[in-house]
Structures are given as structure tokens and as C-alpha cells.
Amino acid sequence: MKIYLGHYNFKEIEKKxxxxxxxxxxxxxxxxxxxxxxxxxxxxxxxxSGDIHMGHFRNYIIGDAIARQQMIAGKDxxxxxxxxxxxxxAERAAIQRKIHPQEWTLKNISVSRSTLQKVGISFDxxxxxxSCLPDYYKWTQWMFxxxxxxxxxxxxxxxxxxxxxxxxxLANEQVKDGKCERCGTPVIKKxxxxxxxxxxxxADRLIDDLDNLPEWPDNVKTMQKEWIGRSxxxxxxxxxxxxGEKLPxxxxxxxxxxxxxxxxxxxxxEILNHLHLEGEFxxxxxxYKQKAMARSEIERTALTEEKDGVFTGKYAINPFNNExxxxxxxxxxxxxxxxxxxxxxxxxxxxxxxxxxxxxxPIKVVIHPDENSSLNSNExxxxxxxxxxxxNSGQFNGLKGKEAIEKVTEYAHQNGFGRQKxxxxxxxxxxxxxxxxxxxxxxxHCDKCGxxxxxxxDLPVVLPxxxxxxxxxxxxxxxxxxxxxxxxxxxxxxxxxxxxxxxxFVCSSxxxxxxxxxxxxKAPFDKSKASNWMPIDLxxxxxxxxxxxxxxxxxxxxxxxxxxxVDTPEPALRLFNHGMVLDAKGEVMSKSKGNxxxxxxxxxxxxxDVTRLAMYFTAPSDKEVLWxxxxxxxxxxxxxxxxxxxxxxxxxxxxxxxxxxxRKDLTEAEWKLYVKLNQTIQKxxxxxxxxxxxxxxxxxxxxxxxxxxxxxxxDNFNDYLILKAIKLAAPMIPHMAEEMWRxxxxxxxxFKKTGWPNYDPKAIVEDEIEIAVQINGKLRDTIKVAVxxxxxEVETIALxxxxxQSFIAEKQIIKKIFVKGRILNLVxx
Numbered sequence: 115m116k117i118y119l120g121h122y123n124f125k126e127i128e129k130k131x132x133x134x135x136x137x138x139x140x141x142x143x144x145x146x147x148x149x150x151x152x153x154x155x156x157x158x159x160x161x162x163s164g165d166i167h168m169g170h171f172r173n174y175i176i177g178d179a180i181a182r183q184q185m186i187a188g189k190d191x192x193x194x195x196x197x198x199x200x201x202x203x204a205e206r207a208a209i210q211r212k213i214h215p216q217e218w219t220l221k222n223i224s225v226s227r228s229t230l231q232k233v234g235i236s237f238d239x240x241x242x243x244x245s246c247l248p249d250y251y252k253w254t255q256w257m258f259x260x261x262x263x264x265x266x267x268x269x270x271x272x273x274x275x276x277x278x279x280x281x282x283x284l285a286n287e288q289v290k291d292g293k294c295e296r297c298g299t300p301v302i303k304k305x306x307x308x309x310x311x312x313x314x315x316x317a318d319r320l321i322d323d324l325d326n327l328p329e330w331p332d333n334v335k336t337m338q339k340e341w342i343g344r345s346x347x348x349x350x351x352x353x354x355x356x357x358g359e360k361l362p363x364x365x366x367x368x369x370x371x372x373x374x375x376x377x378x379x380x381x382x383x384e385i386l387n388h389l390h391l392e393g394e395f396x397x398x399x400x401x402y403k404q405k406a407m408a409r410s411e412i413e414r415t416a417l418t419e420e421k422d423g424v425f426t427g428k429y430a431i432n433p434f435n436n437e438x439x440x441x442x443x444x445x446x447x448x449x450x451x452x453x454x455x456x457x458x459x460x461x462x463x464x465x466x467x468x469x470x471x472x473x474x475x476p477i478k479v480v481i482h483p484d485e486n487s488s489l490n491s492n493e494x495x496x497x498x499x500x501x502x503x504x505x506n507s508g509q510f511n512g513l514k515g516k517e518a519i520e521k522v523t524e525y526a527h528q529n530g531f532g533r534q535k536x537x538x539x540x541x542x543x544x545x546x547x548x549x550x551x552x553x554x555x556x557x558x559h560c561d562k563c564g565x566x567x568x569x570x571x572d573l574p575v576v577l578p579x580x581x582x583x584x585x586x587x588x589x590x591x592x593x594x595x596x597x598x599x600x601x602x603x604x605x606x607x608x609x610x611x612x613x614x615x616x617x618x619f620v621c622s623s624x625x626x627x628x629x630x631x632x633x634x635x636k637a638p639f640d641k642s643k644a645s646n647w648m649p650i651d652l653x654x655x656x657x658x659x660x661x662x663x664x665x666x667x668x669x670x671x672x673x674x675x676x677x678x679x680v681d682t683p684e685p686a687l688r689l690f691n692h693g694m695v696l697d698a699k700g701e702v703m704s705k706s707k708g709n710x711x712x713x714x715x716x717x718x719x720x721x722x723d724v725t726r727l728a729m730y731f732t733a734p735s736d737k738e739v740l741w742x743x744x745x746x747x748x749x750x751x752x753x754x755x756x757x758x759x760x761x762x763x764x765x766x767x768x769x770x771x772x773x774x775x776x777r778k779d780l781t782e783a784e785w786k787l788y789v790k791l792n793q794t795i796q797k798x799x800x801x802x803x804x805x806x807x808x809x810x811x812x813x814x815x816x817x818x819x820x821x822x823x824x825x826x827x828x829d830n831f832n833d834y835l836i837l838k839a840i841k842l843a844a845p846m847i848p849h850m851a852e853e854m855w856r857x858x859x860x861x862x863x864x865f866k867k868t869g870w871p872n873y874d875p876k877a878i879v880e881d882e883i884e885i886a887v888q889i890n891g892k893l894r895d896t897i898k899v900a901v902x903x904x905x906x907e908v909e910t911i912a913l914x915x916x917x918x919q920s921f922i923a924e925k926q927i928i929k930k931i932f933v934k935g936r937i938l939n940l941v942x943x
Contacts, residue, residue, distance in 0.1 A: 122758050124721030128849045132234055140185075140863055141236045145631075145643050147190035154647045155181045156626055156686070158655035158663070159196040159243075162222035163203045166229050168695040168703060168729075168741060171713040175726050176692055176735050176805060177654045178235045182845035183802050185236070187870035192647050193236050194629040196243035197223050200251075201618030202280055205551035206297070209584060215551040216579060219246055229714060234722055234848055236865075241632045245553075245621040250628065252574035253638035254621050255556040257670070259567045260677060262557075266312040267545075269565065273382040273407075273449060274544055276304035281585040282548045283308060288617075288662070303382060303407040309555060309614065310542040313669050317342050317538045320668055329688035334660045341661040343539025348523040350457070350532040352377065352430040355438065359388055361430050364452035364537045368526070369518035371434050372507040373459040373480035375470065378423065378444040381406035383454030386426075386443065395427035399443050406445035421446045421469045433531040434522075435508065440475060450541045460497065461489070467497035480506050481514075543666070545617040550583035550590040552615025560602035560609040569603050575611065589613035622663055623670040626650060626685060641679060650686040657691040664689070690805055692735055698742040711741060723847035724750045730807035730846055749811070753847060756818050760836050761854045765829040768859065771837055774874040783825035789880050790820050791835050795873040798842045807846060814843055833858075838871045840864065887912045888939040889921045905932040912938055 135141065157177040160170060181193040199219050208218035223244060230237065243250055261267035275284040279299035288294070289301050313320075321342050324335045347366035354361050363377065379385060381403040391399055402424040423444030430439045439457075446465060447456050460470035460477040470477050477491040481502045488505070489498055503514045513521055526532020546555070554575040556568040568575055578597045583590050591597050592613040602609040624638070630647045631639035655663075671685040696702060697709040716725045727749040733739045777785050794817040801810035817839060826832045837858060844851035844864050855864040862868070880901065885908055887895040895917040899908050909930065912918050922942050929941035 122754055122850070122853075124723070124849070127853050128234065128722050131849045131852045132231065134852075135234075135236075135863070136231075138863065139240075140865060141191075141193065141238045142240050143192040143194075143238050143647075144190055146646055147192075149646065151188070151190055152192070152647060152651075153181075153184040153189040154192045154650045154652075155184070156194070156629075156650045156653050158653075158659070159198050159622070159625060160226065161201070161203050162197050162199055162219050162226055163207055164222055165225050166713065168711055168713055171233065171725075172695050172729050172735075172739065173654060173656075173692055174230065174233065174235050175729060176690075176807075177652075178848075179730070179807060179845040180652060180802065180805065181236050182848060182865055183870060185865040186841060186844060186868055188867040191236075192241075192629065193238055194241040194243075194632075195230070195235075195237040195239070196241075196625060196629070197226075197245060198618065198622050198625075199223065199244050199246035200552045200615075200621055202282070202549065202551075205549060205583070206280070208551070214579065215583060216246070219551075232717065232722070233713070233726075236848075241629050243625055243628050243632050245618075245625065246551075246577075248574045248576055249635065250625075251553040251577075251621065253628065254553045254616065254624070255568070255573050255575060256570060256638060257620070257624055258556055258616070259570060259573075261311055261673065262567050264673075264677070266315060266673065267309060268312065269307060269309050271305065271307045273303045273305050274308055275301045277301055280549070281587050283544055283546055305382070308544050308546040309557075309612075309616075310544055311620075311669075313543045313665075314538060314540055316669050316672055317344065317540050318536075319672055320540075320665060323668075323672075323683055327684060327687070327689075330686075331657075331689060331691055334657060334664065334689060334691065337660040338665055341540065341665065343537075345537050347535055347537065348519075348526060348532055349452075349535035350433065350526055352432060352439065352457070354389065354441075355429040355431055356390065357388065361385060361455060362453050363455050363457045364535055365457055367459070367462070367519070368522040368532075369501070369504055369507075369510075369513070369515075370459040370462045370480055371432070371457070371522060372504070372510075373461050373478045374432055374437075374439055374457045375460060375476045375478055376440040376442050376458045376466075377430055378442050378447045378456050378458050378466075378469070379426075380447040380449040380451075380454040381443055381445050382449040383447075384449075385453065385455055389426055389428050389441065391426055391428070395425070398424045399426060402443055402445075409445060419446075421465060421472070423469065423473070425473070433526070433529070442469075442473075444469065451539065452537055461491055461494065462497050462499055464497045464499060467494070478506065480504060543617075543669075545620055546614040547617055548587065548589045548613075549585055549615055550577075550580065552618060553577070553621060554591070554597075555612040555614050555616055557612040558600050558602060558609045559612065560605065560607060562607055563602055563604040563609075566602060566604050566609075572603070577615075589615070591615070619663055619666050623666045624674070626653075626667070627674075627680070638679075644679075645681055648680060649682045649684060652688045652690060653686040654690045654692060656694070690736070693733065693738040695739045695741050698740055700738075700740055703741075711743070716743070716746070720746055720750060721849075723850045724753055727753055727811065727847055731811045732808070734808055735805045752811075752815055752818070753850065757814070757839075757843065757847075758850055758854065760818070760821070760839065761857045763823050763832065764836050764858050765833050766859055767830045767833045769830045769834040769837065771834065771841075771869065771871070773834075774877070775831060775834075779828070780831060781825070781827055783822075784828055784831055785877075786880070786882075787820060787825065787835065788831070788874075789877050790817055791838060792873040792877040793880075795838065795842065795871045796878060799870070799873070802845070810842070811846065814839065841868065841871055883935060885912075885935075886937045887915065887918055888937065889918070890941055891939060894918060894921050901935075905930075905934075905938075908932065908938050912940075 181191050184191050204219045205215045208215040275289050277284055277294040277299055279297045345366050348368040349362050349364050351360040351362050423442045426441045428441045432439050458466040460466040461479045462481055479489045479491050482488045482505050483502050501515045503512050504510045504518050554577050556575050558566045578594050580594045598611050600609045600611045627639050627644050630644045674680045703710045728745040731749050732745045794813045797813035798810040840851050840854050882898045883901055884896045885899050895915050897911050925942040927940050927942050931939040
């Protein structure tokens, strides 16, 4: 039962303060904050696929607590919000409901905005951005053109990831375990012309600058490094026997070059077109290519999959020993890695060994484990993959490890058939989408003039509202004559617009900058306004974006710095990944499972602040939450029955909250409570630094538990403690805190730079501590002793305890175990 519901009418109070915040525009950020006093807090903007769920709720209240704390602390805070409104999720949902994507999206935005305002999140709604509106995507198109001008946006034909269900191209980052991350359909390869962003030009900076981000999670940085996949080695030019053409291959182990007995070529590699295959070999390779294209990259490269391939009937010449090397097509090689061909050394690579055994390809040992042991290829059951002295390698015999790699590479360079090489797993970003609901690509195709960017003065290229937007393997915009037919801006002749739309991740790669100047119709943002707010001080979002958005927006930011639009090397100083919200059984919430819990329902029944408090308290912010409505019970009792009633005990003395008390001014009981207050301030502040609000709430619960007005004679100190407690709780329960603050006689909002509490450093350590007293290892009592009490003093107090005496009566103490400051264990018999 809610004892204080009659005294705390959450519906009235929450409505009252939300109206007050809106009327006073307390969350509206200034354009020109003092650089040393600004705090830019950003939560990832949302896909408007429906009303917000518990995952959204958790994400946004985490950010809200920090934003409000920074407001109290006196910072100029930018805490904006917007909508990632283009893309597959919204379009697919609209198609299922037979509603136009624009109508569906804008309706969802309206509903979700209303919900977020009801939650009382401190978003600056005056800076709201919506990526599907022309005033935003005009500048997404502008970004495309700037990349095009610098040669970083280009068009080419190649093999791309194709989702048969969504009938569109996917970037590598949008393929998870060989399936479309959106619908789960197995992805296939398809050869077609696409637009790409040359993100590979930034590969080194994207890796190296991670070292300058100490406040990013290590696992995210590791994931990005592995995704970019920088490796050092050598590129060696083999020679195709029939044609004399070079066939360059990359290897990280040039010390094994003399052991190459075949080469494996990716089925989609361009080099296959230069082999001039004939007869049965050509037929076999073509059949194999078709089979390989139907398999995902995950399947093709999985270590557990048995590798297969087909011989081309062709050979290459190893430039180191002039030996002929068989050329095979094998789908475990990917065209995007290096040149799409890899040298195979069966004796020293596990995958090559299995392949050679399967097809009877020679195995040649060129590395021994050490000088005193050797390998026999006929006796090997697996490849030897470690380093060791080179053998059967001519002048390089005896060299090993780093020296061997360097000498072999140097020899190749001196003789003109090799060179040092850095290779990357990262591929250029495929941004073309054959879907309707996206940002149109600002390009015109003219038979006479070629590919021409739309003049910047003609932006935006507006997405027309077409009736037939169903995907069909090519862009629906091709069938919209009012859109597709255009005039060439260069010659004035008839031309066609590019029919594709951009990957929605392009829209989200620069949105954080638009927030700094969202109404600008002359530029994407004013450089000085962006400079005032950048970089983002804290960016909050899910770790699922580690190798997608979080790489893309770093790439965009570095490009914009290169062309003079931003002045920081990285967009965000600190990144925080929140945990997912699961149901009580540990399952992801979904409508199909029937386990979705709406935060709206909970807020209607328990109030916004209690629902917030329950989510904060259930688990640390970076961990998964196993949500149960039972989580509300304890915090509701605390908030309504313990915390809110504190204001009844306020004496209206208006204490100086910047002062520290001296011990001589307080009674012994008051001093102990003063120490507890300062310990609480320290714990809560530390918890906020770590975004671990569960420990902040626990500390406040302890403080309120220890607060007893019968021990307090000093009204000024009483009010001081209450006001400090309200400030500490305010970021987590903003409506209740505002109400208590007003009842305490203040006319301004508690969030209007009222000052975050600082702890008194001389009142952190207690004079007394509690020691656990155990009898035969079982806790029987706790006693209070001086902080510096020795074992004899602790034993004396413990043995005088009536509770301890009852457990040792008529027994002999045979051993005493003492851990200073913690425990005394008496062993008796």
C-alpha cells in the first residue's frame, strides 16, 4: 500500500513541473557556451518504429540523470534529440501495415515525442532534427557532394551483399553471421554498380586515433581495430604462366614463400577474367562460382566448414624459385581481402593443409620448429604454423622470425617483384540502396556529360511521395517520371537522376553536428557554433553499433575536419554502452513473444519518478536488466514513505549550502550524521561519474535510514542535510525533487545551476567503525569500536557484549582470529 499517495499526487505534480519546465525553457541550450563550462550529452537518436519501449526508456533516463546533474553543477548543457527516420525498419513496418512510409514515420515520431515529454527527459526540443525531412537531408546530400568532390564518393561495379527479402544492398557492417541484420535472411552476393564512400582512405587514422580515446570502452576499441583489420606483411608478384601478367598476393608470412604449392583465388575476383579459361575448366569454374555466390561470407570462411575448390588448369610462377604453382578457385578466399588471391602454403597453414590433403596438392616443408628438430610432410597430421628457422629456402635457410620476414621482403623489393605492404579487412562503404524510403543520391546521369553532381544551389533533391514504393530489386524511384527525368546542369540536355537512395547510416553520421545549429538553411551548421559545443562530452548508446555507426561517424568527422568544417579530431570524448533490458526470464522483449512491458503503463500506475528509480536501481547501467514489475516495490516505498516525507521535517532556515560544519558546532550524533552525509555525497558523485545509479540510490537509502530528527538539535544543520539530499536525488527523481525544493521555499528550479554538492574532506572518515564478531565462523554480533582500535581493545568490547556472552557461556575460547577494521572470530569448544 502506498501510504503517502494522498500527500504525493504524482499525476498532478509531474504534470505541474513538466509544464513549468516547458514554460521556462529551462532545457534550451545557449549557442555560445563558455568552452570550459560546456557539457554536450548525446544519446543516439531513435528509429521511429513505434512508441518507446523499456530499452529506450532506460537509455534516455541514463542520459537524463547525467544532464540534470551537470545542470545543477552549473554547466551549460546541450542535451538534444531527434529521429533517424529514413531506412529499412520504418519502410518495412509501413509496407506490412499498408501505410505510406512517410505517414507511418511522422505518426510514430509524434507519438514517441509525446511519450518522451511525459517521461520528463530534459531534451532541448527546440533543436529536434528529423532525418527524413528536406531541411535535414538537404545537408546529407551536401555531405555526399563534398565527398564526391574529394574523390571519396565513387561508383563502380562489383560484388555486393544482397538481401533477397529486403531486395537491397547491405554494407558489410549490416551483415551479421551471414544474415541481414534487419530481417535475418541469408545474404547472397550480387554483381552490380553501386556508390561507395572511400572509408578505407581513413583506415589508419580510424585505428591510430583510438589510442586518443581513453574514455571509450576497451571492448569497443578492440572491435573496431579487428573490424578494420590492419596487418603488416609483403606483397609479392607471381607471374601467370600463360600471359606473363602479374598476380600480386599479400602475405603476413613471407618467410614461408618457398613452400607455396598452389594459390587460391576468390570466385568473384577480377583476376579470374585474366586467366583465359577454356573447355571443361571454364565450365567447372563457372559452376563453382554460381554455387559460391549463394553462400554467405561467414559460411565460406568458417573454420568448421570443409573447404572445397576447383582447379583452373592454369599455373603461376613463384618469383623466388621459378617453380610452377597451381591456380585454384576456392570460396574460402574473399575478393575484398588483398587482391582476391592468396598464396597457399599447406605445410604451414591449417586451412591450406586440409585443402591440399583433400585434393592431393604437394606439401612442402620450409619451416622447422627449431635447429634440432625437423618436419616430414609425409608424417604431418596438421600444419606447423609457428615461427622457426627457414629450410628448403635457398639463401635464406637458417633465418627465422622477424629477421627472416624482413630479409625475404627486402630481397623481393631489391629484385622488383615485391614490396612491404599494409593490408586491411575494412572495405569501402557501399551506400546505395534500391529502396524508396531514403535520402536521394544527388547525382545526375547524362549520356553526353557523364556523372554530374547536382549543383549545391539546387539542393535538396526532394524525395517524391510515390504511390508504389514496394521494393522490387531495383529502386521504385526509377518508375517515378517526375523524379527520374532531369535536365543536365552542365549541357542542358535530357538526363536521369540516380534512382538509388542512401544507406540510412549516412544520415546518422553527422546528425550530432546539426544539433549545434538545427535551423540553419544556408549551411549544415555554423562552424563557430559547432566549435563551441564540440566534441561531445558523453555519448550514450548500445554496443551493437560498435562496427557500424560508431565507425561511420568517426569517418565523417575526420573528413569534415580535413575540409575545415570541424576543429576536433574525434567527435566524442567519452562513450558509454548501456545494457539491454530483458524480461525476468532473461529473454529479449518482443511483441511476438508477448513479453513487452510498456513504460507508459508503469508510469501511469506508479509515476514517472518511481519508474525511473526502479530502472536505475535494478542493475548497473552497463549491465543487462532482468526486468520485473517487482522491481518497483522497494524503491516506491523508499521514495514515497522515506524520502519525500523529509520535506515535512524542513525547518525553513535557508542554510548556506556552500559551508562546511566544524565538529565543535555539532553534537556527537549530529557529527556522525554529518560524516554520513559527506560519505553519501562522495559515493553518489562517484556513482554518477561511473553512471552507476544503483549505488547512488543505495547510498541515499542508507543516509535516510540513519537520519533521525531526535538526534538533531541544530535546525540549520537539519535543513542543510535535507537540501543536500534533495540535490543528490534530483537527477534521478526530478519531479519529486522540484516539488520538495519549492516547498523548501526556493522559487527557481533546482536544476538552474544551484550547485552540485561537494563533500567535506575532513568529514569523510568516521571516528568509529563497525566490527563483525563471529563465533565459530558465524556472525553473532556487530560492535562499534574506534577506527584505530587494536585487537585487545576490540576483544574487550566484544567480550562485554551480552549477545556474545550468551554464545560463549560455559565454553572455552581456543583461538582468536582478528582482521583489523573488519572482523573478530572467536573459536570455542
